[in-house]
Amino acid sequence: MTRLSVLDLATVAAGRTSADALAGTTRLAQLADRLGYHRYWVAEHHNMPMVAATSPPVLIAHLGAVTRRIRLGSGGVMLPNFPPLVVAEQFAMLEALHPGRIDLGIGRAPGTDPATAAALRRGAGQLGVEDFPLHLLDLLSLLGDPRTDDGGLGARFRATPAATTAPTVWLLGSSGYSAQVAARLGLPFAFAHHFGSPHTEAALDLYRSGFTPSRVLSEPYAIVTASVIAAGDDEEAEWLAGPSRVMAHGLRTNRLGPVVTPETAQRLLADIGGPPAGLPGTQVTGTGEKVADALRELARRTAAQEVMVTSTVHDPAVAERTLELLAAAWGLSPEPAVEDRAG
Template sequence: MERVPLSVLDLATVRAGHSSTDALLGTIAVARAADDLGYRRFWVAEHHNMPAVASTNPPVLIASVAAQTRTIRVGSGGVMLPNHMPFVVAEQFAMLEALHPGRIDLGIGRAPGTDQMTAAALRGVSPYLTVEQFPDHLRAVLALLGDDRIDAGPTARLRATPAPESFPEVWMLGSSTYGAQVAAALGLPFCYAYHFAMGSDVDRALELYRSGFQPSPRFPEPYPMVSASVIAAATTEEAIYLAGPSRVMVQSLRTGRLGPIVSPEEAADLDPELPGTQYAGTAEEVVAGLDDLIERTGARELMLAGTVYDPATRQDTLARIAKAWGM
């Protein structure tokens, strides 16, 4: 059976008793492992004002990760465009592409990725206003990065500099049908955030993406990717134990009592009866679940997420799945 490529999503999670520096160094270590194992991409998320997440500024973290890896593509999963001016985003990623030609992805999301007060502080305006402007701002980013299909309008005289010899690969991210339709209209690859939207309609979103896809020079055909949260261990019981912190994280998000990632031992004591990691088990069990996900969605690539206490657990998970995947 021919396997689709696998990629990695990371949030630089901060664990209890450790610092943000520890979290960021852990992300770099996971990226190096993913590079060595043959994963296709390594993306970092954008979240703000969350004690458990150190990944607040994707371009800065991407620069560090790309400098310390060799061949893996590095990008954002994603840049939350309502938080930023389009010209700033375009210049940041033009510079990253100039520094690391052919290795940079710009994944773009429509949600602010934070609470309303923080979103307003990031841009100095109402987050509702910037979300409404999202389609125009996305098109502006594409035009600034050299997409000649886009009518640049007022930005026609601008170009993101330094001028690279290649351009970052722009992705649309989403957990709804909206993002799928935007990606289809613009001929962009689309990543569905199934890892935190398991109850949403991934099937409908990807159906709309495929049926409405308008070919573009870089992507003549639809290219859907789906993310999923995974933990693989030597036994099913160990994987479920290691997934405990993800269940506590879900509980903290629902209750608004945010804090660093707790240890598996503390999570076992708290024992929240909530869904956490979607696929937790032996590598063979996880791969079987991922095979079913591919068959269901027709994804041409999978992105593996996962909330764990120790970065070493993520590295072990990636190594086990890579072996079982035949990478």
Template structure:
């Protein structure tokens, strides 16, 4: 499960984080393997700004489920800071921490510059080296790459026991090929980047090079899922996510609106340029009944040969997200 700690209308960040905590506990009780949180900044609809802090809370609030980042946006942070945070999380919760790393900033350019304290950011050419630094600082140096000066001088923790699982996240073949070259786990963001899903997953498997941490390729694919009693009800409950999608792309993102309000907003947009933009977006959301959702998810897993499936759900209230988890857990075999 991936959750964004979304903020609905007439609520607070505290409410959103409490909802995410309740959802993590539900996922733990239902037997889900992982619960991930994202990193977004300066967004009125998302309270998940600091994955490491939220992961510490969620891991302490659950018993068995692995908790991690989906992901930490490496352009925003020095490699040593990321490695220290997740080495400490792993020491606090051995065997339960995942470090998913992404290449996008997860915010607007001005906020990214404030986070990184630079105006030029972290380009594609620097990202592999910084990723190698994170791996090396966690004691996962790849034999094909000599340790950098940073890795030779520092360590993420004074007496390392276990190490977090590292995943490279992506929505392109660039990330897939880099994950393959470094021999790390790969998670493809199909829920918002469906154009290269099959190509990226195939490239990862074809080009994978074993590493001391991972002998064979291990891939995950994400899907946006919302389950209800009927397809019509699911479509109604999915309205807020459609409003959020268009708001993101028009720079007018606000708190998550209710399904009834979303229906009115979408009706007003019909025939406008915004409506055309929404219609042009890849239709990857699965909003339907449990039985039909399982059919569509089975197809996605078969086509991508994914080892794991990550589900996410943008809804107005946490009850709808919890219902989706419960019905998916009951229907999935």
């Protein structure tokens, strides 16, 4: 059975605060854990008014303390922003705190504008994207998986003094380049289909055709992401998807702001003549059964072993209801209620 997981951007809604957004993420992760979703990833974005998730390791540590069984990870850490040793130490510590539950998803884009990226790196010339493969090899070696003749940084440094397990390293991407790097290194690969890319199948074909077995993975393993909203009926789901489509337009026109209400979204979309072409915001809407069917078809078409869903909404209760409806339609195994565990 295809696994089902969650990606959370910790979006900030109009009229609410970053604290509200992170409290919503906490509740959503706990719900996903109880419902039987396989993993829960949080993203990294900087200097964006609609995203509170600036530090995945900090947020993952918090979520690990309030969940029981779900895997937790980054979707992802943008490696050009940080020295590999820093990332390795952070995730080695997370793995020590929550052994067997930590994923380190790595991206090669900065996840922000050039000025913010330069501020993060304390200089525009440091840790450029062009050096990504070398920094990735160093990161792998620091986590006990050397890929160079001299062992990389792992030959001289330790990410943690006495590790017994290591986080699972994933490569994230939205292009054929990332797919080929993941294949060459024998890493699991997550494709950002929720970006609306038309190249999902081509990238995954590159990944599978070029895959080289490694000490961490014997055969290809792929996740595809999708932006979804499930509701009681199709009309309600479409209405609730309005805020994501306004955000998509804001990203295209560089007019960024908090996630608006469905009522405000309807007015704004009418002003611009409807949802922006090529940037659908929410890709799949409808009842739980309709969304589940669409995701199963996506998994079939892409041959992905796992589908990861994300929802851009103004009200966190909409994201929670989406996970509940989708879990029921997918046939996930929820954790027994507290009063039933003794039996």
